[in-house]
Amino acid sequence: xxxxxxxxxxxxxxxxxxxxxxxxxxxxxxxxxxxxxxxxxxxxxxxxxxxxxxxxxxxxxxxxxxxxxxxxxxxxxxxxxxxxxxxxxxxxxxxxxxxxxxxxxxxxxxxxxxxxxxxxxxxxxxxxxxxxxxxxxxxxxxxxxxxxxxxxxxxxxxxxxxxxxxxxxxxxxxxxxxxxxxxxxxxxxxxxxxxxxxxxxxxxxxxxxxxxxxxxxxxxxxxxxxxxxxxxxxxxxxxxxxxxxxxxxxxxxxxxxxxxxxxxxxxxxxxxxxxxxxxxxxxxxxxxxxxxxxxxxxxxxxxxxxxxxxxxxxxxxxxxxxxxxxxxxxxxxxxxxxxxxxxxxxxxxxxxxxxxxxxxxxxxxx
Numbered sequence: 001x002x003x004x005x006x007x008x009x010x011x012x013x014x015x016x017x018x019x020x021x022x023x024x025x026x027x028x029x030x031x032x033x034x035x036x037x038x039x040x041x042x043x044x045x046x047x048x049x050x051x052x053x054x055x056x057x058x059x060x061x062x063x064x065x066x067x068x069x070x071x072x073x074x075x076x077x078x079x080x081x082x083x084x085x086x087x088x089x090x091x092x093x094x095x096x097x098x099x100x101x102x103x104x105x106x107x108x109x110x111x112x113x114x115x116x117x118x119x120x121x122x123x124x125x126x127x128x129x130x131x132x133x134x135x136x137x138x139x140x141x142x143x144x145x146x147x148x149x150x151x152x153x154x155x156x157x158x159x160x161x162x163x164x165x166x167x168x169x170x171x172x173x174x175x176x177x178x179x180x181x182x183x184x185x186x187x188x189x190x191x192x193x194x195x196x197x198x199x200x201x202x203x204x205x206x207x208x209x210x211x212x213x214x215x216x217x218x219x220x221x222x223x224x225x226x227x228x229x230x231x232x233x234x235x236x237x238x239x240x241x242x243x244x245x246x247x248x249x250x251x252x253x254x255x256x257x258x259x260x261x262x263x264x265x266x267x268x269x270x271x272x273x274x275x276x277x278x279x280x281x282x283x284x285x286x287x288x289x290x291x292x293x294x295x296x297x298x299x300x301x302x303x304x305x306x307x308x309x310x311x312x313x314x315x316x317x318x319x320x321x322x323x324x325x326x327x328x329x330x331x332x333x334x335x336x337x338x339x340x341x342x343x344x345x346x347x348x349x350x351x352x353x354x355x356x357x358x359x360x361x362x363x364x365x366x
Contacts, residue, residue, distance in 0.1 A: 004033055004034055004035060004036055004037050004075050004076060005037065005075065006035075006036045006037065006120045006121075006326055006329055006330070007036070007037045007039055007070055007073060007118065007119045007120050007121075008036045008037070008038055008039065008119070008120065008121050008122075008123060008322060008325050008326065009039045009040075009041060009070060009110040009113060009114065009119040009121065009122040009123065010023055010027075010038055010039065010040045010041065010110075010122075010123045010124075010125070010322070011040075011041050011042070011103070011106040011107050011110050011122065011123070011124045011125055012040070012041060012042030012043065012046065012047075012102065012103065012106045012125055013103050013106070013124060013125030013126045013127050013303065014095070014099050014100065014102075014103050014125075014126060014127050014128050014131065014303045015042070015043055015046040015088060015090060015098075015099045015102045015103070016090065016091050016092055016093060016094050016095065016096060016099040016303075016305065016308060017092075017099075017125075017126055017127075017128065017302070017303025017304060017305055017308050018126070018301075018303065018304045018307060018308050018313035019125030019126055019303070020042070020046055020047060020049075020050035020125070021050055021053075021308070021309075021311065021313040021315070022125065022299060022313050022314070022315040022317070022318035023040065023125055023315075023318060024047075024050060024051060024062060024315075025313070025314075025315025025318065025319070026315045026318040026319040026322055027040075027062055027078050028062070028315075032078070032322070033075075033076050033077060033078060035323075035326060036322070036326050037073055037074075037075050037076075037077075037079065038078045038079060038322075039067075039070045039073050039079040039080075039081060039110075039113070039119065040064070040078065040079065040080050040081070041081045041083055041106040041107075041109045041110045042080070042081075042082070042083065042084075042102070042106050043082065043083070043084050043085070043086070043088045043102050043106075044066075044080070044082050044086070045086065045087070045088055045090065046088060046090055046102070047064070047080070049090045050309075053309065053311050062078055063077075063078070064077075064078055064079065064080035065077040065078065065079050065080065066079075066080050066081075066082065067079050067080070067081060068081065069081060069109075069112075069113055069116075069118060070113040070116075070118035070119050071113070071116070071118045073118075081109060081113075083102075083105040083106050083108075083109045084101065084102045084105035084106065085098065085101070085102065085105075088102055092305075092308040092309025092310075093305045093306065093308045093309060094305065095128045095130065095131040095303075095305065096131070097131075097134070097135055099128075099131065100127075100128060100131040100132045100134065100135045100137070101135055103127045103128075103131075103132060104132060104135070104137055107124065107127075107142075107145065110122045110124075111146075111149050114149075114294055115149070120295065120325075120329045121294070121295035121296065121297070121325040121326070121328070121329050122146075122294070122295070122296050122297075122325075123296070123297050123298060123318070123321045123322050123325050124142050124296065124297075124298040125298070125299070125318070126298070126299065126301060126302045126303045126304070127141075127142065127303065128303050129141055129171070140170070140171040140172075141170065141171050142287075142289070142296065142298060143156045143170055143171075143289050144170070144171070146289050146292060146294060146296050147289070147292065149294070150292040150293050150294040151292065151293045152192075152291045152292040152293055153188070153189070153192065153291050154289050154290070154291050154292055155167065155189060155192065155193065155196070155289075155290040155291045156170050156287065156289065156290075157193075157196070157265070157287075157288045157289075157290040158274065158275060158278045158279075158282070158285050158286070158287055158288075158300060159285060159286045159287075159288050159324060160278070160281075160282030160284070160285040160286065160320075161282075162261070162281060162282060163260060163266070163277075163278060163281055163282055163285075164197075164201075164264065164265040164266070165265065165266045165267075165268055165274040165275070165277070165278045166189075166193055166265055166266070166267050166268070166274070166290065167267075167268055167269075167270070167271060167274050167275075168181060168185075168186060168189060168267060168268065168269045168270070169181070169269065169270050169271070170271060171271065172270075172271075174270060174272075177213065177269060177270045178213065178224075178226055181213065181226060181230050181231070181269065182230060183229075183230050183231075183233045183234045183237065184234075186210075186230065186231065186234035186235075186238075186267075187234045187237045187238050187241075189267070190208060190210070190234065190235070190238035190243045190245050190267065191238060191241055191243055192290070192291045193206070193208055193243075193265060193267065193290070193291075194206050194208070194238075194242070194243045194244075196290045196291060197264055197265060198335065199331065199332050199335040199336070199339075200288075200290070200295075200328045200331055200332055200335075201264075201328075201331065202331050202335075203264050205244060206243075206244060206264040206265065207244045207246065207262070207263045207264050208243065208244065208245045208246070208263060208264065208265055208266075208267055209246055209247060209249055209254060209259075209260065209262075209263040209265070209266045209267065210231060210234075210235050210245055210246065210247030210248055210249065210266075210267045211247065211248060211249055211250075211251045211254065211266060211267060211268050211269055211273060211274075212226075212227050212231060212247065212248035212249060212250055212251065212269070213226045213227065213231065213248075213269045213270075214226060214227065215250070215252075216250055217248050217249065217250045218248075227248045231247065231248040231269075232247075232248060235247050235248065245267075246263070247267075251268070251273055251277075254266065255277040255281075260277075278300075279300060282300075283317075284300075284314075284316040284317045284320055285300040285317065285320070286298070286299065286300060286317065286320050286321045286324045287299070287300050287321070288324060288328070295325055295328050295329055295332070296325075297321040297322075297324045297325045297328070298321050299317035299318045299320070299321050300317055301317055
């Protein structure tokens with residue numbers, strides 16, 4: 001069922017990267033306004049610049065409806081909220097102070113509308129973390145930014161039709177990973193992942209594979225003790241809380257054997273441990289910020305300065321990110337409605353003995 005009442009905010013990202021090219025490519029299909037109401041936040045000059053690079057035979061120029069905020073967005077149109085410096089200098093392939101500030105302006109405007117409940121979700125085009133930090137952006141990425149703005153504990157989750165990978169730690173140095181892992185945090189994350197998979201992805205009872213930190217799952221302590229001291233206790237505690245968690249499992253064995261297909265998501269201990277196999281297996285995946293009251297997705301690639309402005313950027317991941325945001329909004333609303341008044345659990349599910357004897361059965365009137 002089409003429902004263009006769902007408003008999806010789309011931020012321009014770094015104006016010197018491929019953000020605008022993938023946005024224009026994703027919104028080129030006129031059917032997009034049948035399944036959502038897009039609201040793009042960005043610089044008009046940048047949009048027109050990148051639109052001029054598009055071959056008319058490949059894509060018809062988009063016609064935007066300009067509005068002041070998502071509250072004024074028009075159904076059936078691709079809406080545009082202009083933000084930031086109107087005289088922005090466009091320099092494809094370069095990280096500049098101006099492009100970083102433009103990315104921040106779009107991000108802040110979209111979240112203001114999200115907080116005002118004028119948007120259902122936000123899809124973010126890629127940013128340069130280094131460039132944004134240089135102009136005062138105090139977060140190491142979109143995930144951390146949205147966690148600070150929303151309620152909940154954020155988990156970075158990469159999603160595709162064949163694989164989901166969540167990260168126990170995100171944008172931190174590898175040398176800091178071990179000291180950042182605790183049994184309590186992993187247990188809490190596993191409980192939250194179960195809830196996310198049920199409400200946002202429609203998985204009835206998720207199975208979660210938990211990766212080890214060290215090679216060969218620590219080899220019985222020869223290669224490290226994090227598995228026995230932190231990860232396995234977390235798996236056990238989560239299991240006691242109803243989470244079907246399994247591990248710690250060796251990462252190379254899980255992915256090389258194809259065993260990852262037997263799980264609804266994989267919890268990796270650090271960034272590259274999860275993202276290298278994910279991007280190898282799912283080149284057009286989606287980055288989803290799980291665990292928050294806001295819905296935020298993005299394509300799974302970066303600013304790609306090396307190809308910016310050349311008209312060769314593939315919009316499929318951005319397109320998938322928009323579709324994923326719509327799907328998650330719908331599933332979350334449906335799950336909220338379905339689980340509003342749950343039936344009482346059976347006694348056996350509460351761990352009680354429900355065995356009965358013949359004397360407990362009332363006699364028939366016949």
